[in-house]
Amino acid sequence: MHVLKQKGEQKPFPSEHIILEAKGMATTEICRQQHAEPFHKHKMLKDHFLLFVIEGTHEIRIAEKQYSINKGEMFLIKKATYVEFIKKGNPEKNHSYESVSFSLKKDIIIDFIKLIQIDGDLTAGHDDNDFMLFPYGARLQTFLESLKPYFDDQEVVKHGLFKLKILELLYDLSQNHPLFMQQLIALDQHAPVDLATIMEENYLQPHSIQDLALLSGRSLSSFRRDFEAIFRTTPAKWIQEKRLQKARDLFITMHLPIATVCFEVGYENVSHFSRLYKSHFGYNPSETKSHKN
Known part of the structure; x- marks a missing residue:
């Protein structure tokens, strides 16, 4: 089984948008664009969404709240959230913008929990917030660099290899940002809303x-x-x-x-x-x- 690789929608400005999708597991997108003007997009998130900003700024509006994610920061949003994305290029680097995002299915999170044998109360110590913002650091920066050949090379991406990369991401998160990982796990335990x-x-x-x-x-x-x-x-x-x-x-x-x-x-x-x-x-x-x- 192979991972589906596809180009994203064409933009009226210089851009590169590549998507890797493995059904039932995760979707990963790399976005490299030039935004002299802010670019707006509305979206209903059907899976937990994890965003890493590599260059530029990514603003996110959720209801009455607004968050600004800058270069070197990551942001977690729970599934079933209606968001407005606003991408802004860095004016000091020809208005360039780059990010990598992950839409994570519940099954891959469960597989990770089983793999590292997390036990006890998974919600202990986690925040009640449905959104979390953190700097991601050198280890995750290295991980993001390791993903680029999967987007840029012409070779077919095997399903098993892609799954290992997603598990590697979750492991790096659990080691460097345990609260962040704990929050991701806890999001799936929320009861139905009124x-x-x-x-x-x-x-x-x-x-x-x-x-x-x-x-x-x-x-x-x-x-x-x-x-x-x-x-x-x-x-x-x-x-x-x-x-x-x-x-x-x-x-x-x-x-x-x-x-x-x-x-x-x-x-x-x-x-x-x-x-x-x-x-x-x-x-x-x-x-x-x-x-x-």
């Missing part, structure tokens, strides 16, 4: 039902079952009704164009939004103030 909280915080976001299930720490089938038991309706219908009610509130309390309200409550097509609104309330968005009582 559904009402998840839905209230995210119904205006462009998430799919699968994304919401992931955010809640449930499988898709468990999410649907738990949701309908709590709300007595389907997720799609609940989201639509919440968005339309939010839109009505905005029309009544503020003087906003229909298009602005449409986008504010999570819709992208004004005509579609207007049809849903009229179907739900019985009148057009522009007639809302005359029906507010």
